[in-house]
Amino acid sequence: MLSTELQARQKAAVAAGIGTRGIYAERAENAELWDVNGKRYIDFAAGIAVNNTGHRHPKVMEAVRQQAEQFTHTCFHVAPYESYVRLAERLNAIVPTGAENRTMLVTTGAEAVENSVKIARAYTQRPGIIAFSGAFHGRTMLGMALTGKVNPYKKNFGPFPSEIFHAPFPNPFLGISVDDAIAGLESLFASDIDPQRIAAFIVEPVQGEGGFNVAPAEFLIRLREIADQHGILLICDEIQSGMARTGKMFGIEHSGVRPDLVTMAKGIAGGFPLSAVTGRAEVMNAAHTGGLGGTYAGNPLATAAANAVLDVIEEENLCARAAMIGERVTSRLRAIAQRQGMERLGDVRGLGAMIAFELVTDRASKNAAPQLTNRIVAEAEERGLILLACGTRANVVRLLPPLTIEEQTLGEALDILEASIEAAFSAVEV
Structure with a gap:
């Protein structure tokens, strides 16, 4: 054909x-x-x-084949399985929060982002989220609200959820310095939202759709300092930059900054639909039982693939x-x-x-x-x-x-x- x-x-x-x-x-x-x-x-x-x-990849395909011979779906809420738990254990061990971690699995990057926002709001009891110009965080209504690029993602699809704000992202090529970006953030505090109402910053260590703009380490360090000053969480969106893509397992590791929550998808499962939110245990455990999950969340074939992907990243x-x-x-x-x-x-x-x-x-x-x-x-x-x-x-x-x-x-x-x-x-x- x-x-x-x-x-x-x-x-x-x-x-x-x-x-x-x-x-x-x-x-x-x-x-x-x-x-x-x-x-x-x-x-x-x-x-x-x-x-x-x-x-x-042969190891990924073999892991999926073996899993398919056992079962393809039970729903983790109904009959949980070891591969989900093992993947959570492994992600907890590698996500660089500097603390004890917990993990939840879902299916798409947008789902991971939305759940990270839910968890941040549950933990802080605050509504506001600050994202950045040029960001991409998904195509759902909340994902589009967080995204800092209108065409084609946001055009004609509003209105969007409230309490979402955007600050400048550094761009040395276009003359936007770290100082400029931080000044823009401080301007938001003065004109749009009290920092005591902000649950989280969400930032890509390397912007994806925005143009592969690399967040300077100084910017991430200062963002972490501001977050700590005001009791704000730092969510790192590693959906495109994670899983060894940048030369480290996660892009944030280049800066030495410790995030509170990390979202993952894309490269995590070698082509099978899977995403994750991993973060500090006290933050991740803030949501009430039954408040997180989904029918296909952490599908057995995808978790088998993801465990194999982690093996391949290490072995190769x-x-x-x-x-x-x-x-x-x-x-x-x-x-x-x-x-x-x-x-x-x-x-x-x-x-x-x-x-x-x-x-x-x-x-x-x-x-x-x-x-x-x-x-x-x-x-x-x-x-x-x-x-x-x-x-x-x-x-x-x-x-x-x-x-x-x-x-x-x-x-x-x-x-x-x-x-x-x-x-x-x-x-x-x-």
């Missing part, structure tokens, strides 16, 4: 609001994907940072592998940016194997170049490399190779990326 046939069927059957690409997957292995036309792609999207351990040293991939990719991009004629490649940034580059009309004005961004993504796709765009100005290309990618495949992908950038720069006048 050709992709053109599937496109026609999709148009007739699937809601128009669901945005997709023209790549219809037939099979995938590690960092490679083949579509229904038989075309091979190198996957630098990894299911949006889901397949950190690659497509169909994927944190170190992520750091190596990040160094190789950023070095290549910075070398390209230094070449004559490449001035529209405005910034290269990231942490570990969570890497992005921002496209501008010129480095002086730093005006966004979304048309050029889209052309690079299209050129790469034509050459067999899957890329994703992001950023509040729609002018950032993000790179999320599986951490298990083979050296030869990584090199091939970087050659395609360079050729795609060159072709797009030649084709698009800005």
Whole structure:
């Protein structure tokens, strides 16, 4: 079956609001994907940072196979099972709160975020939540309220839940310093909400949809200090930055800051739907019995996969592998940016194997170049490399190779990326 046939069927059957690409997957292995036309792609999207351990890692697939032979669903509330408990024990041990932890499992990143807010409100008995400009925290109503990017996520979907506020996020490339961000937060305290009414800050150590903006360690340290001063909890959204993606298990570890709660999803279960909230025991236990959970929360197949993913991360040293991939990719991009004629490649940034580059009309004005961004993504796709765009100005290309990618495949992908950038720069006048 050709992709053109599937496109026609999709148009007739699937809601128009669901945005997709023209790549219809037939099979995938590690960092490679083949579509229904038989075309091979190198996957630098990894299911949006889901397949950190690659497509169909053998250990993950074997764990799921074994679990499927036992049972696929009982509902943890009805008949709990050991794999959920074991995963909770392991997450409790690695999430860096500096305290005794507890964990709950759910299904999606948005669910993890919503439950972290529920728990924070239950513990503090306060309603307010402060998120940050450029943030992405999900597509549910609360997730959209927390998200700091209007198009396409919030457009036409309001009104949103109340008592949600946004402060500036540091962005050195656009001239927003840590001092500027903290001043914006203090302005919120003065003009919009008393800090004694704030339950939590929620922050991404590396923003995802916002453009892979890395939170400076100084910013996170000062945010922690302000939180402690006012009795506010610090929620770290590690849904895209977690599970070894940044060169450490969690992005927050680069700063040394201790969060109170951490949300996880995406890379936690190697492609199976699972998410988690892990945090300080006294905070996590604040919700009353029966107040947390869900029918599919902590599905047995997904928990089996997640336990295998943690094994793979440790056994294959994927944190170190992520750091190596990040160094190789950023070095290549910075070398390209230094070449004559490449001035529209405005910034290269990231942490570990969570890497992005921002496209501008010129480095002086730093005006966004979304048309050029889209052309690079299209050129790469034509050459067999899957890329994703992001950023509040729609002018950032993000790179999320599986951490298990083979050296030869990584090199091939970087050659395609360079050729795609060159072709797009030649084709698009800005």
